[in-house]
Amino acid sequence: MRTGPSTEYPTMWIYKREKLPVKILARYKSWRKVEDHEGTQGWMHARLLSASRTGLVLATSGKPVAMRSMPEGGARIIWRAEPGVVGSLTQCEKGWCLFDVTGRKGYINIADVWGDEPLK
Numbered sequence: 001m002r003t004g005p006s007t008e009y010p011t012m013w014i015y016k017r018e019k020l021p022v023k024i025l026a027r028y029k030s031w032r033k034v035e036d037h038e039g040t041q042g043w044m045h046a047r048l049l050s051a052s053r054t055g056l057v058l059a060t061s062g063k064p065v066a067m068r069s070m071p072e073g074g075a076r077i078i079w080r081a082e083p084g085v086v087g088s089l090t091q092c093e094k095g096w097c098l099f100d101v102t103g104r105k106g107y108i109n110i111a112d113v114w115g116d117e118p119l120k
Contacts, residue, residue: 001042005031012042019086021054021115037114052088055099055113059083065113067106071096078106089113 001013005028015036025041026033032049035041037056057065064080071094079101081087087101092110099108 001034001036001040001044003042005029005033005043009043013040017086019050019052019054019088021056021086022049023115024049053090053092053115054086055089055097055108055110055115057081057083057085057087057108058112058114060112065108067099067101067104067108069106071098071107073109075107079104081108089115 001015002009002011020036022034022036022044024032024034028043030046031043032046033041034044034049062083064082066077067079067081068075069078070076071091081099081101085101087099089097089099091098095110096107097110097113098105099113
């Protein structure tokens with residue numbers, strides 16, 4: 001992540017964790033101004049980003065978050081995801097998304113993850 005939209009700008013962060021979600025705030029040529037889950041904003045080259053939707057489990061309660069068999073609050077809990085876990089988000093509707101963490105899938109309430117918006 002850089003301070004501006006060019007390799008001439010200084011590097012702010014080097015992200016080493018794959019699939020970490022970011023939100024795109026602006027575009028300039030092949031650069032994207034992004035924001036990470038901690039609110040840090042900067043510029044990244046578009047080739048470093050993916051259109052795949054991912055989410056990061058929030059630590060609002062400090063406890064694991066339920067991943068359910070169906071997209072509803074009363075459905076059976078099949079997995080629990082610890083705060084900080086990153087997974088793929090698909091099939092999002094009515095406040096629920098299918099959350100896939102290395103093959104372990106379940107529906108998660110989007111209020112429990114950061115990154116529920118698709119990349120633009």
